[in-house]
Amino acid sequence: MNERLEAGRYWFDQVYGEGRAEGLIDMQSGLARDLARLGIEVNFGDIYSRPGLTLAQRELLSLAALVAIGGLEPQVRGHTRGAVRVGCTATEILETVIHTVQYCGFPKALNAIRVVTDELVDLGVELPPGREAATD
Template sequence: MTKFPHSGSESRLERGRRALAEIDGEAGEKVVASLADIAPDFATYLLEFPFGDIYSRPGLDLRAREIATIAALTAMGNAAPQLKVHIAAGLNVGLSREEITEIIMQMAVYAGFPAALNGLFAAKEVFAK
């Protein structure tokens, strides 16, 4: 299980950058960079809170965190850009295409067929890259 321990010498921002690089790789850096000209402070918040604080907590490995994230974004039904980033992250942390497809299909039960269809089409796009 990959962890990003909270050390006294590393800031939330530094820990968040490290986590983002391991989880999302280049796709995550593109999201952060795309905010530079409109909301650089929001990019900092994105690095510090979700990645520096939440993803860095013990208790769940990155694979489990991405399963939860893919499920949540699929259930929302309206977050395709973020879902695509996290589908790629899921692949990056060891999820298979089949597992991601099953996670998204499971959401049809709880979020409805339209949300699951949107998720499957987002996955199809990511898998094609």
């Protein structure tokens, strides 16, 4: 097994939980397994393993990029779970999505915030009140 794949498995499991990297590969078949391995190698073995950003920062940045691209709800769900797992608060996660609106527009941000909110609720994370609730 190569060094990059081992590093990728380590960092993937740090974000998503023990054995999750192998689970991602195992859920594929044939050549699709190669793509899953490459994703773990490149995204986590090369990128997530770099110094300079914490896992929490990386997860918030990943969420922002996915929101801006749009139409990637399963990945938004997964990175929301990852963000919670590495210590991001609900406020940090939701504010990251809100921040993207100025770059990607309301439709993408609104779609994503629904996915993120639903995932946070499913995880049992308490949602922060909105600003209007704080001023009432």
